[in-house]
Amino acid sequence: MTLDRVWRLVRDPAPGRLAYSIRIAAACTTVVLVGEIWQVPDLAVPALVTLILWQQDRVTNALAGAALNILIVLLLALVYGLVRLTLDHPMGIAIIVALLSFGFFFLGSASKLKPVSYMLGLIVVYGLIAIDQVPVGEVITRALLYTDLFLAVPGAVMIVLGLLICPSPKTLLTRRIAARLRMTIDLLHYRDQPTRERAADMLRAGVKSMLSNVKMAGLEKVWSRHDLAALTQAAYASVGTLSLAEAAVRRQEAAPDDLIATLSDMAAIFESGDYPAHITRPPVPADSAALAAMASLLPGFTTPPETAAPQEKGKSGFFFPDAFTNPDHVRFAVKGTAAVMTAYFLFKILDWQGIHTMIITCFIVALPTMGEMIAKLTLRIVGALIGGAIGIAAIIGVMPHLNDITGFLVLIFVVSLFAAWIKTGDARISYAGFQIGLAFFLTDLKGYGPTTDMATARDRIVGILLGNFLTYAMFTSFWPASAYDHVGEKLRAIAKALAAQRESTTVQERLIRAASVQAALSEGERTLEYAAAEPVHMRADAQQLATFRAALDDAARLSDDLLLAHDDMDIDRRMIRLDHVAA
Incomplete structure (x- = not known):
């Protein structure tokens, strides 16, 4: 992807993008305000949860907020039991952190809980590793309270504020x-x-x-x-x-x-x-x-069919069909757990409290294939550096001049708006927006009110970069999964969707099948982009990638031509060629 293409995606005024970004920024600012009033520690976590989970419409937002509040009950029971079990037992904490990490990474790979699974894992594990920072007599109460507030504040804001400012x-x-x-x-x-x-x-x-x-x-x-x-x-x-x-x-x-x-x-x-x-x-x-x-x-255009139009059958069940048969899910969980545990032991050995952000980062940046890891590594590093630079610049040039909370909230809103604008853009750049928000929140949201602690900013940025490095190293060194291995699968899915479109007998059915082709094309094109980003030894040569690219382009044209439905335009030959390339 060229720099011109990246710049077009950054400034693309997609319909609704600005309004959505403003609502996300308003929600993050509100969460920070509530957190300041209630003296919630580590406000970066609830602000980050809000940045990730905020939805576009009021109904989805309310449902997501309600789900968060329901999860609180389960998490409180889980954290209470784990704290009682591991209190004053460092090895017990390490074992529990490993088991939890494996469980949440597996759920993130093999179930529909992704990406919520990673957020839950982040919160529970962070709550456990933070217990050494509070007096023993208060540890259980504080652990429960903090876990509660980490989700309760974003959940409440999503319900109340979402109903007020989100469109139907x-x-x-x-x-x-x-x-x-x-x-x-x-x-x-x-x-x-x-x-x-x-x-x-x-x-x-x-x-x-x-x-x-x-x-x-x-x-x-x-x-x-x-x-x-x-x-x-x-x-x-x-x-x-x-x-x-x-x-x-x-x-x-x-x-x-x-x-x-x-x-x-x-x-x-x-x-x-x-x-x-x-x-x-x-x-x-x-x-x-x-x-x-x-x-x-x-x-x-707006005339529904007299009979029910055929719909694509969705996958039922909480787990994916191959959840317990595909070894890739277990391997993904093992690699994620290895990254978290490496970060945890490094954090404990160095006794460097400020770099705990590397453990948080490990949960956030894990990706299944090497192509995705490499393609998004630049977005991670660039986003983290931009967010960290903004955070440090704010500490140096803005924080000393803030006299009340209003200016502090304005700063939070402006930077959140910038991060949200990138995050709500195309999927090829949205990851950088998330990293900008992550680095800024972790840098500037320490304690209560504006911070002027440069050491905290330095430590947390170092933690983010270390977390990125550790995750990348683990996922690309052990059982490296190649996106190239999935290109044929995506092409076969496209060919199947095109065949269904061609066999459609009504206009409504043809439109439904054409939309399915577009979704399959999106997955195929993204997989090919990831495959092209991988090292040469993990993928085919440039000529074969070009063959795949040509097949995807022709499949897109085939879907357009099938909507004409007045002649085959050599459709048979083109579909046979697509099947041959997919095989």
Whole structure:
């Protein structure tokens, strides 16, 4: 990925990105304010939990906050038992830390608890290793209180503040549909490479987030079933419309003004929170196959099918199907545990309390394949250095001039907004935003109120970098898992999704299958990016990677062409070639 591409992703004004970032920053600031009032120690942990778990809509946010508060009861019982068991037994603490680390890393790899599993592991393990820092007589009470507050404060803020400032899931859904229509217009108008890249990124997102909005909107019991069914159809149709726009650009078909005007009117209605019930098909030249297919799609844009549309079968159960048969899950847990225990023993041997952040970091940065580790290592280091530099600069240039908590909270809000802006961007850069927040919170949130302790900033940044290094060393030295091994699997999933799209018999079914193809393409492209980042000895040569890249590009074009449904356009030959490459 080039620097120009990275910069475009950093400054990409994606719909809703700024508002989402502001809400995250407001939530982190509120958590810090509550923590200052209640004298919560190590406010970096609850602030970090908020940065990670804050959701876009009010229903999901409230559910996540409620789940956090329910987990508190279980964690309190767990921490109480563990503290009583390990009190004044250093070896017992080490054994329990190892067992807990293995358990939480395994759950993070083999179950649907990811990434919450890592946060729970971080909090429980941190609570255990911090017991030496308080008087023995108070240790159990303080351990329970701190564990409670680490989750109770973010959970309460997510419920109360989230209901006040977050949009409803239906509003978020209509805005996302409008965003795809606006992107369709931009693509048909500008046709340049940056616009095509933005359109491709939006296409690869598929409909998963929009279907989640539909589900959450249903829980509100405010909207009728017909409205939700119409919006579900519109979600699929918006992806199909954008896909056909890409096909039109590739075929160099010029969009007539009537089509652009219709798309613009529809987008305006969705942006207002409503949806168009009656859409007239705009006139389009018959020789423009992609645009004609798009125009034919518009009259039924919000018309749900009379019979239930086929849905992709989701995986049921808490654990993944291969949770207890795939050795990679156990290996992942072992490597994660080794990183945590190495950090723990180094922390104890050096007797350097300030670098406890390396243990926290080990839980946060673990990734399954070497390609992901290498691809995100730069994001980790850059994010940590930026966040640490901001924290140190704040200690030197800002903290001495703060006279009350207002200025301190403004500082927290501004830096949280910057971190949240990066975090809410494309997945290729979002990790850096998380690391910025991690480094800043751990550097500047010590004790109560503004800190001027440079030693703390230095120690915690050193801890973050050590944690990154230890995790990277463990995950790339023992059982290094290659992303390249999964490329064929992803290509076969794409081929299967394309076959299902081709066999569709109705427009609605074709749109659903096309959205599934986009989701599969997203996973395939990301896996290929990770494979390309790996050392040469772990992957194929550049020519084979180029073959995979060409297969993914042609699969994307195949999905667009299958929406035209007027001839096969040599589809058989292209699908056979994709199957051959996947094998």
